[in-house]
Amino acid sequence: AQSVxxxxxxxxxxxxxxxxxxxxxxxxxxxxxxxYVQYPNQGLQLLLKYLSGSTLVKGIxxxxxxxxxxxxxxxxxxxxxxxxxxxxxxxxxxxxxxGFKTIFGAGTRLFVxx
Amino acid sequence: DGxxxxxxxxxxxxxxxxxxxxxEQNLNHDAMYWYRxxxxxxxxxxxxxxxxxxxxxxxxxxxxxxxxEKKESFPLTxxxxxxxxxxxxxxxxxxxGGDTEAFFGQGTRLTVV
Numbered sequence: 001a002q003s004v005x006x007x008x009x010x011x012x013x014x015x016x017x018x019x020x021x022x023x024x025x026x027x028x029x030x031x032x033x034x035x036y037v038q039y040p041n042q043g044l045q046l047l048l049k050y051l052s053g054s055t056l057v058k059g060i061x062x063x064x065x066x067x068x069x070x071x072x073x074x075x076x077x078x079x080x081x082x083x084x085x086x087x088x089x090x091x092x093x094x095x096x097x098x099g100f101k102t103i104f105g106a107g108t109r110l111f112v113x114x
Numbered sequence: 115d116g117x118x119x120x121x122x123x124x125x126x127x128x129x130x131x132x133x134x135x136x137x138e139q140n141l142n143h144d145a146m147y148w149y150r151x152x153x154x155x156x157x158x159x160x161x162x163x164x165x166x167x168x169x170x171x172x173x174x175x176x177x178x179x180x181x182x183e184k185k186e187s188f189p190l191t192x193x194x195x196x197x198x199x200x201x202x203x204x205x206x207x208x209x210x211g212g213d214t215e216a217f218f219g220q221g222t223r224l225t226v227v
Contacts, residue, residue: 043220046216092162
């Protein structure tokens with residue numbers, strides 16, 4: 001079975017400051033990794049995904065994430081946040097074989113202050 | 115434009131009633147999913163379907179039912195057996211194959227009154 005732990009439920013940060021949202025996962029098989037963003041009262045949209053290759057993945061809106069296999073982590077980063085980045089962020093995993101259910105973390109609410 | 119449409123956006127249900135949430139996609143995706151979202155709990159999988167006329171229970175299927183008679187449509191019925199149905203419901207679809215992300219609808223907020 002797979003599980004995803006997002007280590008912070010809320011992250012307040014000032015505008016133009018850097019931010020890191022932490023994600024650890026557990027799986028007995030190889031997985032694909034995703035970060036999604038959800039704005040209030042909307043569905044989720046994909047920020048970025050790690051399938052294979054380079055462990056540093058760049059996504060939309062200036063976000064990037066680094067896959068660390070030894071630490072089973074996939075932390076999301078942005079060097080300078082904007083007010084418009086205020087949203088909830090979800091880390092997710094999907095096993096590479098034997099079924100394609102996506103398992104989501106509990107989410108991290110990023111609050112960017114002026 | 116291709117996408118997933120959920121309706122209605124807001125839904126109110128009296129206790130003891132069944133209600134059906136609509137989900138339609140024109141992305142030609144084989145797989146469709148229903149998730150329930152509660153504050154602080156992330157998304158929990160209710161049901162999923164990888165092909166027409168076939169579906170499987172997710173982690174919290176009790177009190178819910180689905181059908182998949184057409185590739186484009188995956189309606190969710192919240193029955194009176196669901197003891198705590200007030201939540202935000204999200205429908206998603208994806209291509210078959212694990213290296214593809216899910217595409218989500220805008221959600222339906224169900225409130226029991």
